């Protein structure tokens with residue numbers, strides 16, 4: 206039985222007069238991998254940021270595992286920890302070592318002891334293939350390695366769902382696959398994932414569903430096979446013709 210994990214209901218988001226999300230409804234089940242695709246400015250990042258409450262919503266509800274995200278205050282940090290987020294730009298702390306980048310959240314938010322946090326962080330860094338870099342600073346790593354550290358850092362919070370916002374867009378081409386391979390293995394292990402990406406190979410290999418956004422709306426949803434071979438809307442057809 207499908208169990209909903211992320212439920213976005215009737216969400217509207219305005220930036221001043223600008224209507225960035227128009228009545229967005231999206232349910233992501235436990236273990237499901239959803240790829241969000243669409244032209245620049247269509248609201249993909251805004252959707253991710255509202256799910257993680259980095260942005261407040263104008264109206265509607267967002268639930269994670271049956272609990273509504275509070276708008277602010279107590280409980281927000283804990284609930285936010287359930288939603289791991291990986292950005293295009295890695296956002297590692299430049300003055301902290303790789304290991305410290307991964308242990309910081311677990312020690313501060315999850316209250317883990319340093320030794321335990323370090324043991325778990327090292328295991329996660331090994332898992333994403335950068336365990337040997339643990340004592341280095343982010344700037345000493347390649348972009349692909351830094352992004353894998355960012356994934357380990359998010360996983361260290363034991364999130365229920367992982368959001369990826371164009372995780373490979375800032376990478377040199379030869380580093381894209383090393384990041385996508387980590388994401389594919391996470392998907393295979395059953396992680397619930399929402400991934401904004403234009404990497405069709407990833408979508409075909411790992412996604413259960415593709416969600417196409419344009420102008421702040423979800424225009425269509427389909428399996429990757431259906432969407433890439435038989436897009437329904439003119440906007441999706443137009444978008445795909447420019448992507449290839």
Ligand code: ADP
Nearest residue numbers: 220223225243244245246247248249250251252
């Ligand atoms: P995408 O990720 O699909 O490229 P975004 O979610 O970043 O799109 O942006 C959607 C629209 O919202 C864009 O037109 C963008 O200019 C606008 N927007 C995003 N963030 C802000 C903001 N902080 N203030 C005003 N407008 C914004």
Ligand code: MG
Nearest residue numbers: 249250251370
């Ligand atoms: Mg974006």
